[in-house]
Amino acid sequence: MVKLVYTYALGAYIERCGGSSPLSGTFLLQLFMWLLLFLLLAKPVFAQDSTDNYTKYRTDYLYQRDLYQKNYFDYLNKKDIYTQYRTLVSEKDKIDATKTVLFSRNLMLKSYFMALRVGLDKYKVMNSAETEKNQIEIKKWETWLDEQNLIIPNFNNNSDIQTWSRDFKKFYVEIQRTIYSGLAQSQINLRLQIQNDIESLANNIKNDPKNQNYSNDWFASYPVKSDLITKSLQTAAQVCRRAQRGNTFSNFYPEVRIEINKTNNYLKSLITDLKSVAIKLNN
Amino acid sequence: MQENLYQNVDSLQNNPLDNSPSPTPVTPLGKKIPLDDPKIVILLVLGTITVILLITSLIINIIRQKNQKIIPVPTPTPSEIPLPTTSNSLIPDIYQDKFKKLEDSFNYDLDLEVPAIDIETGL
Numbered sequence: 001m002v003k004l005v006y007t008y009a010l011g012a013y014i015e016r017c018g019g020s021s022p023l024s025g026t027f028l029l030q031l032f033m034w035l036l037l038f039l040l041l042a043k044p045v046f047a048q049d050s051t052d053n054y055t056k057y058r059t060d061y062l063y064q065r066d067l068y069q070k071n072y073f074d075y076l077n078k079k080d081i082y083t084q085y086r087t088l089v090s091e092k093d094k095i096d097a098t099k100t101v102l103f104s105r106n107l108m109l110k111s112y113f114m115a116l117r118v119g120l121d122k123y124k125v126m127n128s129a130e131t132e133k134n135q136i137e138i139k140k141w142e143t144w145l146d147e148q149n150l151i152i153p154n155f156n157n158n159s160d161i162q163t164w165s166r167d168f169k170k171f172y173v174e175i176q177r178t179i180y181s182g183l184a185q186s187q188i189n190l191r192l193q194i195q196n197d198i199e200s201l202a203n204n205i206k207n208d209p210k211n212q213n214y215s216n217d218w219f220a221s222y223p224v225k226s227d228l229i230t231k232s233l234q235t236a237a238q239v240c241r242r243a244q245r246g247n248t249f250s251n252f253y254p255e256v257r258i259e260i261n262k263t264n265n266y267l268k269s270l271i272t273d274l275k276s277v278a279i280k281l282n283n
Numbered sequence: 284m285q286e287n288l289y290q291n292v293d294s295l296q297n298n299p300l301d302n303s304p305s306p307t308p309v310t311p312l313g314k315k316i317p318l319d320d321p322k323i324v325i326l327l328v329l330g331t332i333t334v335i336l337l338i339t340s341l342i343i344n345i346i347r348q349k350n351q352k353i354i355p356v357p358t359p360t361p362s363e364i365p366l367p368t369t370s371n372s373l374i375p376d377i378y379q380d381k382f383k384k385l386e387d388s389f390n391y392d393l394d395l396e397v398p399a400i401d402i403e404t405g406l
Contacts, residue, residue, distance in 0.1 A: 058395065065398060075404065098405050105400055112398050119393045165405035172402050179397055186393045194388050201381050210375075264389060271385055278382070279373045 051122065057115035064108040068101070075101040091158075098161050102168075103152050109175065110145040113138045116182045123189035126196065130237065134185045137178050144171075169247065176249045181240040184256045188233050191263045195229055198270050205278055214280045218273050225266050232263045 078097035082090040117138040124131045148168075155161050202222070206215045236259035239252045316323065371379055 054393075061395070061398075068398075068400075072401065072404070101404055105404070108398055109400075112395065115395055116393070119395065161405040165402075169402050169406075176397075183393065183395065183397070190388070190391055194385065197385055197388070201378070201385065204381075205378065267389075271382065275371075275374060275382060278375060278378050281375050282373060 054115060054119045054122065057111065057118050061108065061111040061115045064104070064111040068104045068108040071097070071101040071104045095155070095158065095161065099152055099155055102161070102165070103149055106145045106149050106152070110142050112179070113142045113145070116179065116186075117142075120182060120186050120189070123186070123193045126189045126192035127185075131185055131189060134178075134182050138182055141175060141178055173244050173247060173249045176251075177240075177244055180251070180253045180256070184236055184240050184253070184260075187256075187260050188236055191229070191233060191260065191267065194267050195226070195270075198267065198274065202274055202277075205274065205281070208281055210281045211277075215274075215277045218277050221273070222270070225270055229263050229266045232259045232266070235259045236263075 075094075075097040078090070078094045082094040084090075117135050120131050120135055120138075148164075151164070155164065199222075202215060202218060205211060206219070236256045239255045239259070242250075242252055244250060318324070371382060374382060
């Protein structure tokens with residue numbers, strides 16, 4: 001009679017008895033050194049600044065724009081074929097192409113809004129309340145465009161598409177107003193930043209040891225020019241708040257540009273005068 | 284035979300035999316100028332003004348001719364030479380970069396062109 005005995009194969013038992021070997025001091029030291037080296041050399045991950053984000057979103061917008069243009073030409077082509085033959089197949093192709101182009105158009109507009117919203121962060125500190133308002137409005141449109149892209153794939157006929165396109169046309173007036181207001185706000189913020197920098201530089205020159213009251217005239221005339229700058233920028237902001245009437249967008253942006261150009265002239269005049277003061281420091 | 288005396292039938296009073304003094308001939312030039320007529324008054328006023336202006340211009344002309352003899356005073360020029368503010372090299376070194384940054388910052392507007400879309404798509 002053979003008795004079955006439970007045995008460990010291939011020395012597994014020995015391994016079990018041996019247990020884990022303790023880590024040597026040299027190994028721990030090496031591990032610690034490698035960890036230290038990693039911590040020293042590894043680049044810490046900071047939150048990306050607004051400029052980097054803006055560049056990223058702008059690149060994304062440009063890509064979406066190219067995609068929209070490609071889809072748009074495809075849509076025009078399919079539309080022509082349907083107009084020519086009026087077959088069921090060509091109609092289906094046209095509906096599909098329309099859905100695609102509307103979808104990509106919404107994506108493009110959303111990526112544009114994202115780039116604009118992130119771009120507004122750059123000089124936001126100069127006028128945070130107004131900039132925040134613009135950003136909230138832009139964000140609202142981003143969400144709206146996302147929602148529309150959930151609806152568009154469900155369209156099955158021309159009637160649905162036409163109804164949606166008519167509604168979009170009405171909404172587009174407000175979309176344009178938001179876009180131009182955002183652009184105007186970014187320009188206003190930049191001018192306020194430049195004015196701030198000029199004032200800071202003027203104070204530096206004023207406190208320069210070589211300055212023998214050369215900057216007195218500049219500081220005397222500064223309040224007048226500063227008021228003019230403020231007035232122009234306020235007018236530009238007011239123009240953006242003008243309500244749109246009807247289904248046609250009345251473009252206020254050229255008026256904003258006029259005020260911005262006026263501000264540029266005042267700022268450049270301040271810089272030129274300040275340069276004259278700085279040159280006197282050399283004499 | 285009865286002698287017929289000569290008489291100018293065209294002019295009854297032109298009788299060569301009549302020795303009485305002849306009346307003064309009536310001519311248009313002989314009329315008195317009516318000073319009450321407003322046209323005449325205006326004409327006189329305008330004429331007076333013209334004469335006054337003429338005299339004044341003559342006087343002024345004479346005075347100006349006299350003044351030409353005076354040595355003209357040169358136009359005052361600024362004592363300081365205007366600073367060529369466009370040149371950054373004249374600005375102290377420590378401020379040159381700051382000015383350059385300020386001037387460049389006008390180009391930092393967002394380079395985002397508004398997307399051009401066809402809103403008639405799908406209609």
